Amino acid sequence: MITFENDYSCGAHPRVLQRLSETNLIPQPGYGFDCFSAAAREKILAACGCPGGAVYFLTGGTQTNAVVLASLLKPWEGVVAAQTGHIHVHEAGAPEALGAKILALPEHQGKIDPAELRALTGTLLADENVEHMVYPGAVYVSHPTEWGTLYTGEELEAISAVCREYGMRLYLDGARLAYGLAAETDVDLPLIASLCDAFYIGGTKCGALCGEAVVFPRRTPEHFINFIKKHGALMAKGRLCGVQFDALFTDGLYFEIGRRGVETAARLKTILARHGVPCFMDTPTNQQFAILERERYEALREKIPMGFWSNPDPAHTVVRFATAWYTTDEYLEELDRLL
Amino acid sequence: MITFENDYSCGAHPRVLQRLSETNLIPQPGYGFDCFSAAAREKILAACGCPGGAVYFLTGGTQTNAVVLASLLKPWEGVVAAQTGHIHVHEAGAPEALGAKILALPEHQGKIDPAELRALTGTLLADENVEHMVYPGAVYVSHPTEWGTLYTGEELEAISAVCREYGMRLYLDGARLAYGLAAETDVDLPLIASLCDAFYIGGTKCGALCGEAVVFPRRTPEHFINFIKKHGALMAKGRLCGVQFDALFTDGLYFEIGRRGVETAARLKTILARHGVPCFMDTPTNQQFAILERERYEALREKIPMGFWSNPDPAHTVVRFATAWYTTDEYLEELDRLL
Amino acid sequence: MITFENDYSCGAHPRVLQRLSETNLIPQPGYGFDCFSAAAREKILAACGCPGGAVYFLTGGTQTNAVVLASLLKPWEGVVAAQTGHIHVHEAGAPEALGAKILALPEHQGKIDPAELRALTGTLLADENVEHMVYPGAVYVSHPTEWGTLYTGEELEAISAVCREYGMRLYLDGARLAYGLAAETDVDLPLIASLCDAFYIGGTKCGALCGEAVVFPRRTPEHFINFIKKHGALMAKGRLCGVQFDALFTDGLYFEIGRRGVETAARLKTILARHGVPCFMDTPTNQQFAILERERYEALREKIPMGFWSNPDPAHTVVRFATAWYTTDEYLEELDRLL
Amino acid sequence: MITFENDYSCGAHPRVLQRLSETNLIPQPGYGFDCFSAAAREKILAACGCPGGAVYFLTGGTQTNAVVLASLLKPWEGVVAAQTGHIHVHEAGAPEALGAKILALPEHQGKIDPAELRALTGTLLADENVEHMVYPGAVYVSHPTEWGTLYTGEELEAISAVCREYGMRLYLDGARLAYGLAAETDVDLPLIASLCDAFYIGGTKCGALCGEAVVFPRRTPEHFINFIKKHGALMAKGRLCGVQFDALFTDGLYFEIGRRGVETAARLKTILARHGVPCFMDTPTNQQFAILERERYEALREKIPMGFWSNPDPAHTVVRFATAWYTTDEYLEELDRLL
Secondary structure (H helix, E strand, C coil): CCCCCCCCCCCCCHHHHHHHHHHHCCCCCCCCCHHHHHHHHHHHHHHHHHCCCCEECCHHHHHHHHHHHHHHHHCCCEEEECCCCHHHCCCCHHHHCCCCCEECCCCCEEEEHHHHHHHHHHHHHHCCHHHCCCCEEEEEEEEECCCCCCHHHHHHHHHHHHHCCCCCEEEECCCCHHHHHHHCCCCHHHHHHCCCCCCECEEECCCCCCCCCECCCCCCCCCCHHHHHCCCCCCCCCCHHHHHHHHHHHCHHHHHHHHHHHHHHHHHHHHHHHHHCCCCCCCCCCCCEEEEEEEHHHHCCCCCCCEEEEEEEEEEEEEEEEEECCHHHHHHHHHHCCC | CCCCCCCCCCCCCCCHHHHHHHHHHCCCCCCCCCHHHHHHHHHHHHHHCCCCCEEEEECCCCCCCCCHHHHHHHEEEEEEEEECCHHHHHCCCCCHHCCEEEEEEEEEECCCCCCHHHHHHHHHCCCCCCHHEEEEEEEEEECCCCCCCCCHHHHHHHHHHHHHHHEEEEEEEEECCHHHHHCCCCCHHHHHHHHCCEEEEECCCCCCCCEEEEEECCCCCHHHHHHHHHHCCCCCCHHEEEHHHHHHCCHHHHHHHHHHHHHHHHHHHHHHCCCCCCCCCCCCCCCEEEEEEHHHHHHHCCCCCCCEEEEEEECCEEEEEECCCCCCHHHHCCCCCCC | CCCCCCHHHHHCHHHHHHHHHCCCCCCCCCCCCCCCHHHHHHHHHHHCCCCCCCCECCCCCCHHHHHHHHHHHHCCCEEECCCCCHHHHHCCHHHCCCCCCCCEEEEEEEEEEEEHHHHHHHHHCCCCCCHCCEEEEEEEECCCCCCCCCCCCHHHHHHHHHHHCCEEEEEEEECCHHHHHCCCCCCCCCHHHHHEEEEEECCCCCCCCCEEEEECCCCCCCCCCHHHHHHHCCCCCCCHHHHHHHHHHHHHHHHHHHHHHHHHHHHHHHHHHCCCECCCCCCCEEEEEEEEEEEHHHHHCCCCCCEEEEEEEEEEEEEEEEEEHHHHHHHEEEHHHHC | CCCCCCCCCCCCCHHHHHHHHHHCCCCCCCCCCHHHHHHHHHHHHHHCCCCCCEEEEEEEEHHHHHHHHHHCCCCCCEEECCCHHHHHHHHHHHHHHHCCCCEEEEEECEEECCHHHHHHHHHHHCCCCHHHEEEEEEEEEEEECCCCCCHHHHHHHHHHHHHEEEEEEEEEEECCCCHHHCCCCCCCCCHHHHCCCEEECCCCCCCCCCEEEEECCCCCCCCCHHHHHHHHCCCCHHHHHHHHHHHCCCCHHHCCCCCHHHHHHHHHHHHHHHHHECCCCCCCCCCCEEEEEHHHEEEEHHHCCCEEEEEECCCEEEEECCCCCCCCHHHHHHHHHCC
């Protein structure tokens, strides 16, 4: 059985699972006060080049986005995001459920434009009716974006500069960060840590059974554990995430996982091209969006799980092929055979 | 290293972990639509004697309580609970964060009294100012309670009868249900399913790495998946809970775990008695509350992790000793030696 | 002193104030159970042609929108509105504070387009990921819109048809409804009542000291008084709104107020044209949007309060001139003189 | 027609109404930026002896309590209040709807005890599990209480001292403050302003059509107008409250109203005593709680509106007689005649 439906179709990377087995019967305190979480935190902060920062582990992306944004925003503030931002489209209103309005910006291949961000923010703050409006308090970027694209270092710096200029916090959703770091890019963890007020390093889609590592490189929101608890996100067995991230940040596993996803995606792109399947967008990470004629799509979906994306016209369907650490040569050969 | 601090100090029961390994590389759809979750659901509903019910997996108890209660309550309703109820005391205001006020009742060894429940509800609903008050919409019971005590079948039936009389939903928090089912009791899963509108079968404290199985024996709230997602509780790798509960409900493992916890707790009680340590309360499950002289407590805590509970007077401390599936003979012998 | 800044610059229409004086010392029950509220309700329902409906009085527009929308929506639903909708732009995130995400549609002179509404709704509901999205549960229209424009009867019928087709509720914000009903239009109260699930008849901007009359022509949300109370919107002296709306719906006062606003706005438009001031948009109600050269604007604002709207280019400013029941001939003559 | 049902049965004190008439056609900016609100603010701050403080006008008590408390609390905090506190019992869960859990203390004739407050707070903050609990962030007192009783200056000072000791804010609900200030008491506005972080001077129950004046004697929460707006409590015609409070704080009207209520209550108490009706509690303000035999109650309620309070036993009913600025001699004579 093979799949390209998403990057969370299998369990955990074998080395993660092995570490869970090895540590299984070592008793530890709960709620993240275990030695594995402590070790993982230290390794992550070292990788980010911000040893004075703080790391918290939550279980999933939507939860993480909502809880962190709620902690970053004042009651009169909202968060700026791209029209296509995950928090705006695919989180069932979770940010709004914690009171955070999303101020939508146009998207450019999933990214926001620093100049448009400056224009929106400047206009809002200069509005004579601003007391009747939602203040822009934070900016949300996803990296890779929902389209698999990446910001350049220059773009992130420009966005960060607008944030500092207007007193907004910058938050980066790194659900698929492993694949973003492994692509051709000048954006690495230390750069992200130097530019963002908070970000998360995704585990669920990058080799863990579950778990996202939230990093506050400089300032942690007050009473953040209480905050996590209040929103139902504090795990009794905090060790579950701690052990996994400890494994992911040992011997470069997180980066190895990213490279595997990116390499298999590049090979997948070649296979698609060879079979005359055009890409909807050129993306450097582990998600590839292909345009299939409707009939071909209908036939193919019977044999290979893919992600439905949209129907741009009655004759075509855009589908997402996602690769991951578990995408073997066999997966690619089977796809090649079936196309 | 030994511990009696709580029942979530180690990882997963070995058979649970083994099942995670075996299934690790079998690709499956996300969000609970995997074959393992389906199998687990079927087994759970069979064990509960309600094949027409529905099961959802969430990651932790506080999250589960908040999400399920929010789904059970109308906007003008609150939930009745004991003063000592976990939702009232130890969930950092999570129910209130979803808008649910808690209407507190006196506690009797952690339990609510059906007559007091009827009195509160009847008085509230008869109040001429009820439109200015919070309606009692649901009743929360924990079983075992926070004190490790259990309701009798008769008590649960009486509470359920009051709920039906006044149109309230009955919700049971089974964070430690395995230990409750393994004790001397006439309360089993089919009885709980027949009396409650919703309840959860705890995994985190009963052998899983994480996960709670919410059961709606008869009526599921509309769009419950969307509801879970909105509150950040939907796991991309739903299989993580599915596989674990499949293992827990295969070959009676969940009940075996419960028995181990209860048996070791009984032996622990004997050891305490032999050393002249009185119990604060007689409890039939895996939590034992002992009264230690302050000095003895201070000395002992250096050697064995226990749970601090309260200081009833300046000379004594109440501590909780929790056993679990991982409490070996060695743990008990070491305690015996140290007392 | 004159003003065109808005339509809530003075107190109440003299006949409203007189009625408050006449009834002042007649004791009545609180919370809307007074005889004046009862009389007002009856008159409003008669004017709307829905004698079986229900009417509730709240104090202000933002409060009314938030409370009514929250009562109309299920927890997994949001509300569709124009990009320029008051709830989306100028209510400081009040709908989101009650958990309601706004699904924004393009605006056409402040209005939404029925075809675009159908497209958005149809696409959302057909999306395979809809459980991860916010369902469209209600549609918000303002009439007059924030730009002073009006829907035609045909447009409202088309929007209502889409709502029925997809099970959405239609809600109309009538903050300035008096002026909308007095313009050239085929939309009257009975038509609105027949097409909408809820709407409000604005008082604050149409002659009252405060107060908005929410009408549910057919089905009232359960426990709506409790709902109002929970959101801090239930007035102890419900009579305050009751007496005022009783006066507004006696001898056609509400319509007379609307006509005064529309007539003075028409004369204002003539004055602007005579002085070579172009209108930004042709609007049939009591708000006129004029384009002033920057210098002229700076000079004029010293003498006459107007509403700042936007700076479309560095040389021009768009301002709003609002008329109301208190706009006398003297106001217009003074403006004529000053231009 | 007479009534003792409550203190909001009639409209406004004639001098308040007169001031509304006099100012009716003077145009002013909206949202509290009018000259009347400015004048009222200045007079209130002078009366409170805190000229550097800030005043905001909201429309009703429940709204005021919820909005102010939400602004005073951090996300991880709740508010301590008496079991009988209005926010805990009669506000339909409004504080919880804004996320604020209420930590209930025992009540002593409606009041909290400083020693019990210290014990609760000290215990909570010393609890090893405090990160899983709701922190005590503010203390709510009502003065007069829901039972018409008053704190002494010494009691308020002791409560304030506990608040300072533990970093909690002190908030006083003065819905009926006029009557509290007019009774035999050493608590005046300057004392309240010196001890509280926020309090409100009630208008609705003390002579206004609506309106409560929130006073922050020292520090105003950031962006409080935006906060008010977000919770639907910002009035377009802010002048409505401004004019009324300007009148109430001109020539001592607010205090005159209070004295009238207290004096008539004292005479009412005498009348009850003369007719052998015992009081449930001895209260110094405008609310008197009497114990009536059931039959007498049933007969009397046909003729005079009173407030039902409770049925302490099958043979008796406790009723509330409330006086107010509009309680004339005729009211008292009629009651005397009917008893």
